[in-house]
Each structure stands twice: as C-alpha cells, then as structure tokens.
Amino acid sequence: xxxxxxxxxxxxxxxxxxxxxxxxxxxxxxxxxxxxxxxxxxxxxxxxxxxxxxxxxxxxxxxxxxxxxxxxxxxxxxxxxxxxxxxxxxxxxxxxxxxxxxxxxxxxxxxxxxxxxxxxxxxxxxxxxxxxxxxxxxxxxxxxxxxxxxxxxxxxxxxxxxxxxxxxxxxxx
Amino acid sequence: xxxxxxxxxxxxxxxxxxxxxxxxxxxxxxxxxxxxxxxxxxxxxxxxxxxxxxxxxxxxxxxxxxxxxxxxxxxxxxxxxxxxxxxxxxxxxxxxxxxxxxxxxxxxxxxxxxxxxxxxxxxxxxxxxxxxxxxxxxxxxxxxxxxxxxxxxxxxxxxxxxxxxxxxxxxxxxxxxxxxxxxxxxxxxxxxxxxxxxxxxxxxxxxxxxxxxxxxxxxxxxxxxxxxxxxxxxxxxxxxxxxxxxxxxxxxxxxxxxxxxxxxxxxxxxxxxxxxxxxxxxxxxxxxxxxxxxxxxxxxxxxxxxxxxxxxxxxxxxxxxxxxxxxxxxxxxxxxxxxxxxxxxxxxxxxxxxxxxxxxxxxxxxxxxxxxxxxxxxxxxxxxxxxxxxxxxxxxxxxxxxxxxxxxxxxxxxxxxxxxxxxxxxxxxxxxxxxxxxxxxxxxxxxxxxxxxxxxxxxxxxxxxxxxxxxxxxxxxxxxxxxxxxxxxxxxxxxxxxxxxxxxxxxxxxxxxxxxxxxxxxxxxxxxxxxxxxxxxxxxxxxxxxxxxxxxxxxxxxxxxxxxxxxxxxxxxxxxxxxxxxxxxxxxxxxxxxxxxxxxxxxxxxxxxxxxxx
Numbered sequence: 001x002x003x004x005x006x007x008x009x010x011x012x013x014x015x016x017x018x019x020x021x022x023x024x025x026x027x028x029x030x031x032x033x034x035x036x037x038x039x040x041x042x043x044x045x046x047x048x049x050x051x052x053x054x055x056x057x058x059x060x061x062x063x064x065x066x067x068x069x070x071x072x073x074x075x076x077x078x079x080x081x082x083x084x085x086x087x088x089x090x091x092x093x094x095x096x097x098x099x100x101x102x103x104x105x106x107x108x109x110x111x112x113x114x115x116x117x118x119x120x121x122x123x124x125x126x127x128x129x130x131x132x133x134x135x136x137x138x139x140x141x142x143x144x145x146x147x148x149x150x151x152x153x154x155x156x157x158x159x160x161x162x163x164x165x166x167x168x169x170x171x172x173x
Numbered sequence: 174x175x176x177x178x179x180x181x182x183x184x185x186x187x188x189x190x191x192x193x194x195x196x197x198x199x200x201x202x203x204x205x206x207x208x209x210x211x212x213x214x215x216x217x218x219x220x221x222x223x224x225x226x227x228x229x230x231x232x233x234x235x236x237x238x239x240x241x242x243x244x245x246x247x248x249x250x251x252x253x254x255x256x257x258x259x260x261x262x263x264x265x266x267x268x269x270x271x272x273x274x275x276x277x278x279x280x281x282x283x284x285x286x287x288x289x290x291x292x293x294x295x296x297x298x299x300x301x302x303x304x305x306x307x308x309x310x311x312x313x314x315x316x317x318x319x320x321x322x323x324x325x326x327x328x329x330x331x332x333x334x335x336x337x338x339x340x341x342x343x344x345x346x347x348x349x350x351x352x353x354x355x356x357x358x359x360x361x362x363x364x365x366x367x368x369x370x371x372x373x374x375x376x377x378x379x380x381x382x383x384x385x386x387x388x389x390x391x392x393x394x395x396x397x398x399x400x401x402x403x404x405x406x407x408x409x410x411x412x413x414x415x416x417x418x419x420x421x422x423x424x425x426x427x428x429x430x431x432x433x434x435x436x437x438x439x440x441x442x443x444x445x446x447x448x449x450x451x452x453x454x455x456x457x458x459x460x461x462x463x464x465x466x467x468x469x470x471x472x473x474x475x476x477x478x479x480x481x482x483x484x485x486x487x488x489x490x491x492x493x494x495x496x497x498x499x500x501x502x503x504x505x506x507x508x509x510x511x512x513x514x515x516x517x518x519x520x521x522x523x524x525x526x527x528x529x530x531x532x533x534x535x536x537x538x539x540x541x542x543x544x545x546x547x548x549x550x551x552x553x554x555x556x557x558x559x560x561x562x563x564x565x566x567x568x569x570x571x572x573x574x575x576x577x578x579x580x581x582x583x584x585x586x587x588x589x590x591x592x593x594x595x596x597x598x599x600x601x602x603x604x605x606x607x608x609x610x611x612x613x614x615x616x617x618x619x620x621x622x623x624x625x626x627x628x629x630x631x632x633x634x635x636x637x638x639x640x641x642x643x644x645x646x647x648x649x650x651x652x653x654x655x656x657x658x659x660x661x662x663x664x665x666x667x668x669x670x671x672x673x674x675x676x677x678x679x680x681x682x683x684x685x686x687x688x689x690x691x692x693x694x695x696x697x698x699x700x701x702x703x704x705x706x707x708x709x710x711x712x713x714x715x716x717x718x719x720x721x722x723x724x725x726x727x728x729x730x731x732x733x734x735x736x737x738x739x740x741x742x743x744x745x746x747x748x749x750x751x752x753x754x755x756x757x758x759x760x761x762x763x764x765x766x767x768x769x770x771x772x773x774x775x776x777x778x779x780x781x782x783x784x785x786x787x
Contacts, residue, residue: 009409010408013360014346014358017347021351022351059536060533063533063537066533067531067533069355069407069410072408
C-alpha cells in the first residue's frame with residue numbers, strides 16, 4: 001500500500017543520505033522524495049511516498065526514521081485529509097496541426113505552456129498525482145519527448161473533518 | 174603509517190627555493206623539528222603542531238580532543254597512529270591518558286568493545302584515515318549490533334583535498350553511516366568539543382551504540398577556543414527512559430491472569446544495570462527466567478528459576494517454555510532470529526510484553542500486546558512496586574522442572590578424548606565461576622555459553638549479533654584492562670584466533686594476565702557442523718589441516734605456552750595457567766567431529782529441536 005510520510009529534519013550535511021540509506025537498508029520502496037526548507041531556519045521537511053506491505057512496515061519505517069538523530073518529527077499523513085501536490089514538466093512533440101490542439105487540451109487542467117519551439121512545447125502542470133497522471137496519459141499519444149516530475153509534497157489540512165468509515169454490511173453474505 | 178606531505182610540499186614550493194623543495198621531497202622521513210627550521214620565521218598558518226598562545230583556552234583541535242576526553246573521564250584509548258592523525262597523536266604524547274597500541278586497527282576496536290562490555294563505559298578508538306578507518310568497520314558494525322557504546326575517532330585527509338581521491342582518503346561518513354548510531358565529520362575546529370560532548374551523550378544513553386567522529390587533519394591542527402560547558406541540544410534525540418504507568422498496570426494485570434508466564438532477558442538488563450531488579454522481580458512473582466546469548470549473567474545461572482539460554486543452541490527447557498508460555502515478558506532483548514527460530518512457531522499461545530528502551534525493537538519481529546518503552550531498571554522496579562497478583566503457576570513450574578531433569582544439556586562422557594564441554598565445566602570449576610569469559614564465534618562460543626554457568630553481570634564478552642570471528646582475543650585484552658584484578662579466560666577456536674592472533678603481542682607487552690584457551694579442532698567447527706548436517710558432509714573449505722604449533726607460537730611471543738590432549742593433561746594445564754602471573758596460552762586438542770547440541774535447525778520452530786537426548 002502507498003503511504004505518505006513527512007519528516008522534519010535538521011539541515012545537516014548528509015541527512016538525505018542518512019534517510020535514503022535507511023530506506024534501502026531495510027528494503028523500503030520509495031516512490032518519491034521531496035525536500036525543502038521550512039518556515040524555521042535550519043529545519044527542512046521531507047515528504048516520502050513509499051510502498052509498504054503492511055501496517056507493521058509503516059510503523060517500523062516511522063520508528064527507524066525517528067531513531068535518526070537528525071530527524072525531529074515523523075508523521076504518517078496518509079489517513080488524514082491532506083493537500084498533496086506535485087509538479088510535472090512535460091515536453092510534447094508538436095507540429096502545426098497539433099500545437100493548438102494541445103494548448104486546448106491542457107487548459108482544463110489549469111496547466112500552462114511554458115516553452116515553445118518549432119517541434120515541441122513544454123507543459124507545466126501542478127496538482128495531485130491523479131491529475132498529473134491523467135494529463136500525461138492524455139498527452140502520450142502525441143509523443144512525449146521528456147518528462148520530469150517533482151514527486152509529492154504534502155500538508156495535512158488545517159481543519160480535519162472527522163472521517164467516519166462506513167462499515168459495509170451485506171444481507172446476502 | 175603513510176604520512177603525506179601534501180600541504181607542506183605545496184607550501185614549500187611556493188615559499189622556498191627549488192633546491193630546498195627537492196631536498197625536502199627527497200627526505201620524506203626528516204624529523205619534524207628540521208621541517209620547522211626549514212620554514213624559518215615565515216608566517217606558518219598551517220603549522221602541524223600546537224599553536225602556543227597566551228590564552229589557555231585557545232589550543233589546537235588535537236589538544237581540544239584530549240581536553241574533551243579528560244572532561245569525559247576517559248581512562249584509556251585504543252588506537253593506531255597514521256598520517257591523518259599525527260596532530261592528534263602529538264597531542265596525546267604528553268596527555269597522561271593511557272593509550273593501548275594493538276597490532277591491527279581491528280584489534281583496537283574489538284578491545285574497545287571488550288572494555289565497554291565489562292566496564293559499562295564507552296570505549297574510545299582512534300584510527301587514521303583510509304585503511305585505518307576501514308579496518309575498524311567490522312568492530313563498529315559489531316558494536317552497533319550488540320549495542321556497545323564506542324567513540325571512534327578517524328583521521329581524514331585535509332579538508333582542502335577531501336573529495337579528490339587523495340592519498341589514504343576514504344568516505345568514512347558514507348561507509349559508517351548505516352553501522353553507527355550517529356556519525357560526524359568535523360568542519361570547524363571550534364566544533365570539536367561540542368561534537369565530542371554530543372557523541373559521548375549519544376553513545377552512552379538510550380540504547381548504547383557506536384559514534385564515529387571523522388576529523389580532517391587540518392582541522393585537528395588548527396587552533397580555536399576550547400569550551401566544554403555548553404548544554405547538549407539534540408532535539409531529535411530524547412530517549413524515553415520512564416515506563417508508561419498504564420502499560421505497567423496492564424502487564425501487572427496480565428501477570429495475575431497468567432498460568433504459564435516466562436521472562437526472556439537480554440543484554441538490555443545489563444546495560445541498564447538491572448540485574449538485581451530482575452532477580453527481585455523473578456523471586457517476587459516466582460517467574461522462570463530465560464536468557465539470550467548476550468543476556469547471560471544478568472540472572473544467576475544457578476538460581477532455581479533459571480531455565481538456561483534460548484535459541485538455536487539453547488536448552489530444551491528454555492525453548493519449550495518459550496513455545497508453550499501464555500505470557501512472555503521480554504526484558505531488553507530484541508527477538509533476534511537466532512533466539513526465535515521460525516517466527517511462525519514462536520510463542521504461538523503467548524501474550525507478549527516487551528520492555529525495551531528502543532521503540533523500534535518493539536513489534537519489529539514479534540507482534541506485541543504490551544509495549545513498554547523504558548529503561549529496564551525503571552520498568553522492573555515499577556513492576557516490583559506494582560504489588561500485582563502473583564501468577565498461579567504451580568503446574569507450569571512442575572512441568573518446567575520435569576523438563577529440566579529429563580532433558581538437560583548432554584554430551585558423551587565415554588572415551589579418553591578431551592571433550593570441549595567438560596573442558597568448559599572444568600574451567601568454570603577452576604575459576605570458581607567468577608572469571609570474565611571472552612569468546613570468539615563458533616562452536617566453542619556455544620559450549621562456553623552452555624556450560625560456563627554465569628553468576629554475575631558483565632562477566633561474559635562475546636560477539637552476538639554480528640558473529641565476528643577474530644573478536645575474542647582483542648576483546649579479552651579490553652576486558653582485562655577494564656578489570657585488571659579479575660581473572661579473564663579467553664575461550665577461542667583455532668579459526669577465529671588466527672584471524673587476530675597478532676594481538677598476542679599486546680598481551681605480552683602489557684603483561685596482561687589473560688588466559689588464552691584455544692579449543693583446537695583443526696577446523697571451522699560450526700561451518701563443518703552445518704556442512705555435516707545440511708550439505709551431505711561435503712566439507713568445503715572448512716578444515717584447517719595445517720596449523721602452526723600454537724604452543725610454540727605463544728613462546729615466540731615470549732609468553733608461556735602449554736598444550737593438552739587428554740582430560741588429565743588439560744586439568745594440569747588449566748591449573749598451571751591459572752597459577753601463572755601474566756599471559757598464558759593453552760592449546761587444547763579437541764575432537765574434530767564434535768557437534769553442538771541440542772539444535773534448532775534453520776527455518777524450524779523452537780519446539781522442533783534435534784539432539785535433545787543422546
């Protein structure tokens with residue numbers, strides 16, 4: 001299953017190496033990592049999207065991260081309501097006919113064209129992974145020349161709605 | 174040593190004439206004093222020696238290191254000099270701190286481990302850059318697995334040349350990151366005291382472990398202001414030592430309902446100095462106690478509640494107790510695979526309570542119902558104070574007693590051969606069970622664990638988690654230095670001994686009264702045993718047909734060497750060794766085909782033991 005885990009870390013040399021080393025040592029599968037400064041000087045925030053087998057794996061991953069001296073706080077925000085965004089740059093092949101078609105195509109995604117050349121144009125899209133994914137699928141038939149994704153960075157929403165999971169009952173069984 | 178005159182020669186080229194430069198480069202082994210003269214009265218910003226200044230607080234990085242070690246009350250350093258640590262060794266020269274010089278860096282780090290295990294204080298190691306640092310890697314990994322506090326200083330090439338593949342450069346940070354509790358590379362001389370203070374704190378608190386400090390040569394040579402009274406500020410490291418009362422309450426209640434309770438005690442008991450509390454807890458609630466390999470000595474081996482060691486070569490009683498119990502209280506053990514066997518069959522009927530200072534160990538291998546993140550001493554004290562109900566477990570105790578009587582550890586007593594098991598028993602008898610026993614890894618290690626009944630904590634030094642051959646002899650040196658008055662018996666195999674035998678030189682040099690008992694079966698016994706059981710007796714590279722004469726080898730080092738081939742000779746040799754002051758090596762010729770029993774084969778559950786009875 002896919003989990004989104006965030007960690008606040010001290011901005012020390014080698015801290016990314018420490019964290020990724022730990023993941024590979026314990027065979028945790030990372031889909032993406034993003035790192036950046038936070039509001040506090042000297043403290044960075046990492047967001048990982050990881051694939052784990054079970055809840056126990058997630059727990060172990062968080063505990064191992066927590067053991068790192070440079071890691072200040074670890075949270076698994078997958079079960080919370082989050083704002084998760086990533087950015088992708090997509091370079092698509094175009095010709096005179098398809099250029100305007102593609103510009104029209106990306107518009108509903110609120111994606112922008114940020115670079116144009118005679119035979120390609122580069123689209124920038126921001127959003128959750130599904131949205132980025134959908135646009136990529138849409139553009140693929142035209143021929144994607146280059147693709148770069150930043151990976152997810154995420155926040156829990158400020159106001160958390162209580163999540164009530166409806167139990168599923170069946171009368172047929 | 175591989176001194177590199179990179180900085181000097183560059184300096185030289187810029188400031189001195191060409192002829193001087195050539196002379197300097199040709200005479201590499203010039204005494205340091207002359208080097209300084211040749212620099213004359215120039216402004217030497219990269220002087221390799223201490224800078225003398227008026228203020229007492231201003232000193233070289235190397236001197237800061239020495240001062241910091243003094244502040245930490247370090248009595249002893251295990252180290253090996255080399256180019257990148259020359260400034261540090263110059264500062265150590267008249268520091269008054271004892272320095273032990275092994276014959277190989279691996280010897281230094283294992284000796285520091287032995288010292289740490291016996292004294293409970295961090296072992297301090299110094300190694301030079303490159304090969305010096307990589308030679309201590311095995312010991313660092315060993316200390317990490319067995320939670321031993323170490324402070325390892327490694328030299329590094331000058332900060333100007335880091336990353337250029339300079340002579341004797343290696344990426345010590347990268348190499349040691351996964352096998353240390355934490356590691357540092359110092360980038361500013363004035364950080365040295367702060368880093369050392371933090372390192373000692375990290376290494377010796379919480380779950381202990383090794384900390385590496387990598388110091389570039391120029392950083393050690395530069396001067397800065399020494400401050401040691403700042404507070405440690407590590408917001409990402411705050412180990413929880415007090416037990417949660419709710420969990421203690423839950424555990425206490427579970428005890429009252431248990432019909433088949435058992436304690437599994439690991440080395441955490443000894444790290445927390447909780448052996449008395451463990452005994453009180455066991456006595457008060459009448460609880461049987463099982464030890465892990467590294468836990469031995471935390472609970473008296475002759476106490477009626479003691480069931481022996483658990484795991485692959487544990488006692489039948491201990492393993493069956495783990496299989497059948499309904500409440501398993503783990504105190505400071507980490508459910509290693511050598512202890513649990515196949516996890517599917519581990520304690521299938523038990524409610525599991527786990528007391529550990531490292532939260533990551535709880536639930537890692539075995540699902541745990543009652544987690545107690547705490548120092549073992551405080552948790553056990555809280556359980557004793559809880560005054561909970563005593564479990565009604567008379568039947569359980571009877572069953573365990575029956576197992577103890579019916580399935581004790583066994584070996585064939587017939588014949589005139591010198592058997593390893595009675596040999597350990599004899600060493601136990603001759604040392605009144607009070608020796609500090611140090612072992613290497615393999616069959617002899619298991620026999621020592623099984624037959625040397627340990628009564629006291631911190632009397633058992635062995636490589637558990639990593640299983641490092643070559644650990645024994647240097648670790649015995651560290652153990653003896655930590656407890657100079659106590660008898661130390663190093664029980665070693667012929668294979669592991671030959672991995673680090675060069676350290677005999679240290680025994681002789683320091684006249685340490687370690688008794689080195691070599692259980693010589695001319696083979697890598699444990700490998701041979703597995704090949705015999707699981708690989709159709711195809712002894713692939715596990716026999717050592719050509720051995721040096723170990724008795725003569727000891728004599729070559731100038732120490733007493735003895736040998737024995739029969740039980741009678743062994744008795745005399747052990748007696749003579751123990752009556753001799755100073756180091757003695759005894760070579761015991763034991764049968765090659767002897768196996769360690771009983772055994773849980775790999776992949777099997779603890780209840781599927783083989784070799785339980787003759």
